[in-house]
Amino acid sequence: MPGGRLSHQDRLDIAAGLADGFGYAEIARQLQRPTSTISREIARNGGPGGYRADHAHYATTSRARRRRPEAGRRTIPQQAGDPRAAYVERFATMMVDGGLPRMASRVLALLYTSDSRTLTAADLVRELRVSPASISKAIGYLERVGMVHREADPQRRLQHYVIAEDVWLKAWEVSARTNFNWAETAAEGVELVGRDTPAGERLTQMAEFFQRLSEDMTGGAGFQDCLSVLAVLWQADRQLSAVELASTLDWPVERVSDAVDYAVKAAASGAGGE
Template sequence: MPGGRLSQQDRREIADGLAGGLGYAEIARRLERPTSTISREVARNGGAGGYRAEHAHYASASRARRRRTTSAVADVQTGDPRRAYVERFASMMVEGGLPRMASRVLALLYTSDMRTLTAAELVRELRVSPASISKAIGYLEQVGMVHREPDPVRRLQHYVIADDVWLKAWEVSARTNHNWAETAAEGIELLGADTPAGQRLSHMADFFDRLSEDMSGGAGFQDCLSVLAVAQPSLDPSELAAALGWPVERVTDVLEYAAKNSGQDGAEQPASEAAVREA
């Protein structure tokens, strides 16, 4: 989109355009980009005669990584370890499967002293474009990890972390594993289970099926996560039931499930106390 970063496909079209003798202005028009974006892209990646799409894409990613590393080091050296911590926090979430920019936004919201942040504040703190923030917020809203609240005075949107954000993160990870398994199953059907590729995909499908099942754990496990997400040592089963809008019996069953699977001896203490302390 205009103003966004060039994708790998964009770079392939630039290379094709150059090979076909097109000028920068015509390539820019086809990609709906400023001509200056195309000219800079080509100039820093070998020029019109030496531009290679794959090389340009990997070189761009490498420069971005160096900028992030340099920025984090500079934050520490200039006495801003909090910003460096936000980046480390985000990197951990990226390793867990969340998109990078969404992870950075979530990490900043989670470590901010303010309950909410506006888009302008996110842009300023993360030093990125408004388009990047908009895309990240869209993803986080879609998976239920962030919601927006309108400003009662100004025409602004404030972004707030969902109360059960880590349960949502767990669910996103479980869905990702399920998608991996489904994709592998489609490949097996297409290529044949008795082919070398089909056998590799079969191992992949089995692995991610088991992982997804372990993470989902059935209704009892999902209920357990919901209870432990709001559980506090001072709350008894009736108070937990009121907070969740559930029957007390359902909460009691879940607390017993949690105690049984926590590795503690439930016989020496009430199941609710064991489960809440484990949370």
């Protein structure tokens, strides 16, 4: 078994193992370390519910410096930045600018750019170098808005996280709901302070703006039908006829045709406005 002190990566792996529900013996086996080493490490740094890899590594390093202040320390040069990792962060920043929470954006960006179809909590902790609690909170948000779902591993006690096929439609819907909530909240404020007051006038303008924005994004029944058709086409592995779309959606063929016409007219309108 390898000796020496636990590295930062070892501690990240311990945190990932705890997040996946592994026992101390299983974590020790994966790291090829004695179980006693793992149990002491976790007990010394917050226990199984409070263990944080970065904090544990910093605390251990600080203790070593206090014990041996005279010993020189070798610095390990940082490796050159990974272009893919930089792209994931840039991708996440774009989504943050669009209104998604920061950690949820990082998780979504990593899932979307990964070669693997699924990632576990341990994978996300290791790749993003954050705590299991941060991953859990981000996954919870993405599940609530329908951008990610989980699949159980039939052979191991693991949860795999999978990005929704229609994730960008889900993102559009989240944005539309956010605008609607802004409008509703502003309207409640108008009722509270009165429309004829200075605050009421400002809140009225705000409510009308976000109401129009929400309506533009949702576009009424025609737009919603168009989104439903696009979602089916997105998930299909081949072109579908109007009859096949109608069968999948359990709609009349005429409704599918109307949704397609709506999309064509919207595209033509957008092209004409450029």
